Amino acid sequence: MDQEKKYSESIIAIKVKNLKKTFFQENLTIPILNGISFQIPEKQMVTLMGPSGSGKSTLLNILSSVERPTEGSVKIFGEELVGATEAKLTEYRRNRIGIVFQFFHLFPYLSAIENVSLPLLIAGKNRKSAEQKASDLLNLVGLGERLHFSPKEMSGGEKQRVSIARAMIHDPKIIFADEPTGNLDSKSSNMIMEIFNTCSRKLGITIFLVTHNEEIGKSGDVNYRMLDGAIIQK
Secondary structure, three states: OOHHHHOOOOOEEEEEEEEEEEEEEOOEEEEEEEEEEEEEEOOOEEEEEOOOOOOHHHHHHHHOOOOOOOEEEEEEOOEEOOOOOHHHHHHHHHHOEEEEOOOOOOOOOOOHHHHHHHHHHHOOOOHHHHHHHHHHHHHHOOOOOOOOOOHHHOOHHHHHHHHHHHHOOOOOOEEEEEOOOOOOOHHHHHHHHHHHHHHHHOOOOEEEEEOOOHHHHOOOOEEEEEEOOEEEEO
16 A cells, blocks of 8 residues: 555654755765655654664654755654754754653763753753653653662663653654664563553654664564665565
8 A cells, every 4th residue: 555545644743755865075975865755644653774874873863853964855743844944943852852862861960850850941941840740751661769869870771761751851742762772681672662652652652763673673553674775664
């Protein structure tokens, strides 16, 4: 079935058309993304696999507006990112998406609740309401008894759950996850995937997850594979 028709009655979260990214270095032209097109309905878990150098990270960076493409269109819930002002892209990064990294990127001397509430405090929210929301999210990811633990007192799986709670603090419509289980054991990885499934199926958050793990790469509602700058639906 044609993907356009398959999703015609769904709200499209991500729509990418003819996306290209080329790096220029002196006399060299290095193509990274070669005219990628795909679309994803909201509230889906999407996985993306591929070997190193296939373009996964570049695609993720463009979708999260960290990088700009050379050519093409990226629409998030119908709004075009390509050509948008930096102010609009900053608002998009702060309020509409969450990002989960492989290496957590937590502040080591802040507690879990302080790490999660920090984005709201930076945005000007009062401490009481910010910490209450952070507490609710940490309970959601199973860390209600670890609110005042610092990252150095936590396991890798616990730290990743803190980073997921932080990614959810602004009520994002999409979470981009870059190898979120890459440094975790199988038990912790399964727990992280259960949380992402809860996000998509119960909370209505679209999840776009890059992974090298074959099992995780087959576990999404939509599973893609990248090779040489092109994306293939499995």
